[in-house]
Amino acid sequence: MAHDWQPDLERILDEHQSMVFSLALRMTGDRGLAEEIAQDVFLELDEHIGRMKSPEHARFWLRQVTMSRSTDALRRRKVRGMDLWVELEDGHAIRAEDRVSPVGIRLEHLLTTLPEAQRAALILRYQEDMLPDEIAAALDAPVATVKSHLQRGLKLLRAKATSNLREFIRGA
Amino acid sequence: MEHEELDDFERELKLALERRPAPPSLKRRVMERRAQGRRPHSVVWMRLAATLLIVALLGGVLRWGYQQREERRQGEEARRQVMTALRITGHALNQVSTRLAAHGRAGE
Numbered sequence: 001m002a003h004d005w006q007p008d009l010e011r012i013l014d015e016h017q018s019m020v021f022s023l024a025l026r027m028t029g030d031r032g033l034a035e036e037i038a039q040d041v042f043l044e045l046d047e048h049i050g051r052m053k054s055p056e057h058a059r060f061w062l063r064q065v066t067m068s069r070s071t072d073a074l075r076r077r078k079v080r081g082m083d084l085w086v087e088l089e090d091g092h093a094i095r096a097e098d099r100v101s102p103v104g105i106r107l108e109h110l111l112t113t114l115p116e117a118q119r120a121a122l123i124l125r126y127q128e129d130m131l132p133d134e135i136a137a138a139l140d141a142p143v144a145t146v147k148s149h150l151q152r153g154l155k156l157l158r159a160k161a162t163s164n165l166r167e168f169i170r171g172a
Numbered sequence: 173m174e175h176e177e178l179d180d181f182e183r184e185l186k187l188a189l190e191r192r193p194a195p196p197s198l199k200r201r202v203m204e205r206r207a208q209g210r211r212p213h214s215v216v217w218m219r220l221a222a223t224l225l226i227v228a229l230l231g232g233v234l235r236w237g238y239q240q241r242e243e244r245r246q247g248e249e250a251r252r253q254v255m256t257a258l259r260i261t262g263h264a265l266n267q268v269s270t271r272l273a274a275h276g277r278a279g280e
Contacts, residue, residue: 009203009206017198035194035198101187105188108189111188122189158181
């Protein structure tokens with residue numbers, strides 16, 4: 001199947017724009033910045049499209065580059081001293097048509113308060129349903145480190161949720 | 173971890189982190205930017221020509237400025253040399269004049 005596959009930007013865009021945008025949005029918390037990152041990532045993919053060997057390769061590449069570009073954007077903003085999470089805190093990053101539950105909005109906000117590495121691991125684990133070794137490959141980090149980020153991140157998030165979302169969360 | 177069942181909290185987190193739809197404009201903007209990036213080579217050449225023209229103009233202005241400074245310096249040097257020559261000549265004439273006067277007085 002991989003041999004028959006002809007990479008095509010439009011088709012890849014249709015298939016993966018939601019994934020790329022959501023990853024960038026949850027990493028940066030800024031819709032505008034997330035859209036910019038997503039555009040840049042797809043244009044970068046277009047430059048390297050000849051090297052994409054299979055749909056899986058393209059998807060892996062998109063995840064890896066989106067996380068990397070989002071981290072770069074966060075660092076650039078930190079250098080400029082900008083508040084990264086203004087939009088999510090104000091709820092502006094979530095639009096009415098996104099149809100997110102109140103718990104979901106609160107959980108998403110709490111996620112933004114986690115350290116960057118833990119946040120990245122949790123987003124890939126729970127948004128993309130990736131396994132620790134896949135996350136490790138995407139983030140170019142050792143599997144043990146990723147597992148540690150996942151455990152610590154989940155523990156921290158659970159603790160924050162227990163005190164913030166007592167009325168919503170059952171069995172936390 | 174990968175074989176563990178998700179608990180309620182993880183299920184809630186998974187629901188909260190469902191993918192969001194990308195803005196409808198995303199695909200259009202990517203395709204537009206892609207088309208712009210692949211504009212005919214003439215645009216690239218025009219930009220290159222404009223850059224070269226600006227560089228040439230700057231070079232011309234700098235060269236003109238240098239030439240002006242050099243001409244002024246050479247003019248100053250020539251004026252200084254003329255003044256030195258005039259001073260030497262004046263001095264020599266003064267000496268001749270003094271000697272002639274001395275001769276005149278001795279002849280009387």
